[in-house]
Amino acid sequence: MQTLDLHPTGRHYLQIPGPSPVPDRILRAMSLPTIDHRGPEFGALGLKVLADMQKIFQTRQPVIIYPSSGTGAWEAALANTLSPGDQLLMYETGHFAALWQKLAMRLGLETEVLRHPGPEVWRHGVRADLIEERLRADSQHAIKAVCVVHNETSTGVTSDIAAVRRAIDAARHPALLLVDTISGLASADYRHDEWGADVTISGSQKGLMLPPGISFNAVSSKALEASRTARLPKAFWAWDEIIESNRAGYWPSTPNTNLLYGLSEACDMLLAQGLPAVFARHRRWAKGVRAAVNAWGLPIQCADPAVYSPVLTGVMTPEGIDADAVRKTIYERFDCSLGTGLGKVKGRMFRIGHLGDCNDLTLMAALSGCEMGLKLAGVKLAGSGVLAAMDHFSAHPAGVLEPGAV
Numbered sequence: 220m221q222t223l224d225l226h227p228t229g230r231h232y233l234q235i236p237g238p239s240p241v242p243d244r245i246l247r248a249m250s251l252p253t254i255d256h257r258g259p260e261f262g263a264l265g266l267k268v269l270a271d272m273q274k275i276f277q278t279r280q281p282v283i284i285y286p287s288s289g290t291g292a293w294e295a296a297l298a299n300t301l302s303p304g305d306q307l308l309m310y311e312t313g314h315f316a317a318l319w320q321k322l323a324m325r326l327g328l329e330t331e332v333l334r335h336p337g338p339e340v341w342r343h344g345v346r347a348d349l350i351e352e353r354l355r356a357d358s359q360h361a362i363k364a365v366c367v368v369h370n371e372t373s374t375g376v377t378s379d380i381a382a383v384r385r386a387i388d389a390a391r392h393p394a395l396l397l398v399d400t401i402s403g404l405a406s407a408d409y410r411h412d413e414w415g416a417d418v419t420i421s422g423s424q425k426g427l428m429l430p431p432g433i434s435f436n437a438v439s440s441k442a443l444e445a446s447r448t449a450r451l452p453k454a455f456w457a458w459d460e461i462i463e464s465n466r467a468g469y470w471p472s473t474p475n476t477n478l479l480y481g482l483s484e485a486c487d488m489l490l491a492q493g494l495p496a497v498f499a500r501h502r503r504w505a506k507g508v509r510a511a512v513n514a515w516g517l518p519i520q521c522a523d524p525a526v527y528s529p530v531l532t533g534v535m536t537p538e539g540i541d542a543d544a545v546r547k548t549i550y551e552r553f554d555c556s557l558g559t560g561l562g563k564v565k566g567r568m569f570r571i572g573h574l575g576d577c578n579d580l581t582l583m584a585a586l587s588g589c590e591m592g593l594k595l596a597g598v599k600l601a602g603s604g605v606l607a608a609m610d611h612f613s614a615h616p617a618g619v620l621e622p623g624a625v
């Protein structure tokens with residue numbers, strides 16, 4: 220019987236769409252001794268990461284940092300701005316949007332869910348026109364917040380957040396706009412202020428290239444105003460005490476010091492490269508991966524090229540081929556982890572992450588693992604995705620911004 224070797228040679232290929240591979244530079248930064256979280260050295264670190272994160276969120280408004288996974292920041296966004304029984308308009312682009320709705324219901328909020336019409340329900344981004352139509356019909360302004368996921372990690376579909384803001388404004392509706400960019404931030408362009416988000420939720424383990432364990436709420440002045448009268452119970456998540464403590468670079472409770480060393484290092488890396496270059500890097504990798512999937516002749520989960528995710532690509536397997544069996548083969552034979560299909564697409568697709576500490580050759584290795592695994596699973600491929608991706612990466616040098624790119 221074949222046994223699983225859990226300590227193979229070389230590095231494991233962590234190609235799931237987060238947690239993403241952590242650069243050695245960040246791992247080294249986190250290995251420094253833990254310091255007094257009430258001491259002067261920590262205060263300087265706190266002020267630095269808070270200011271850096273404003274640049275990452277592209278905001279001048281407060282960013283709250285929590286020692287939690289992204290789910291905590293989802294809860295914080297709702298608990299700080301809403302009251303029991305408040306009505307939410309949520310848009311289900313995939314599994315994570317559906318989980319956020321479940322969480323909202325558990326908090327005692329009323330949820331109404333919009334979905335893409337027709338059979339391709341998890342293959343498209345948010346339709347802002349459907350949101351506008353619903354808000355126009357809500358003449359009593361019963362809906363208190365609109366919740367959307369910017370980069371749906373379960374499907375590889377992005378949504379146009381600025382268009383959602385325009386829809387809310389066009390309907391002259393006072394609802395808050397709450398946005399999850401847990402897997403989009405620092406890989407896909409995201410502008411908290413310019414796009415008019417009221418609360419933006421994110422996490423450390425994706426584009427920020429850190430381990431799991433930090434989450435964020437970027438807030439607007441309207442959201443802060445709402446938090447003064449919101450009545451959902453909140454204590455640990457309450458923004459007011461944290462913002463007060465943050466003025467001097469501290470937190471009311473013990474912050475995750477070593478992860479914050481990592482966050483500081485990650486921000487240095489991202490800001491030194493410049494966000495436009497970071498976003499271009501992920502778009503370029505995504506195009507290379509899609510070139511491979513197209514050459515294999517397999518459908519991409521996102522059916523709308525205008526909203527392809529720069530963070531991950533969902534690959535649909537042919538009828539009768541269990542995508543999880545393909546992933547298992549690739550893991551066991553080639554030491555590469557790929558994202559499983561989640562929720563209603565389980566077994567029907569797998570996900571290739573192109574975020575974190577990657578480069579052209581790590582992606583080429585992952586694509587080789589995919590191609591070998593697909594063939595071993597009996598999938599008839601139209602051609603070689605590996606060759607197509609090599610051609611793409613060779614023809615498009617890194618570091619060259621496309622015309623008009625931001």
Ligand code: PLP
Binds near residue numbers: 288422
């Ligand atoms: N939202 C999105 C888009 C995610 O990708 C995830 C996790 O992958 C979450 C929410 C939940 O975050 P966490 O698992 O860190 O609690």
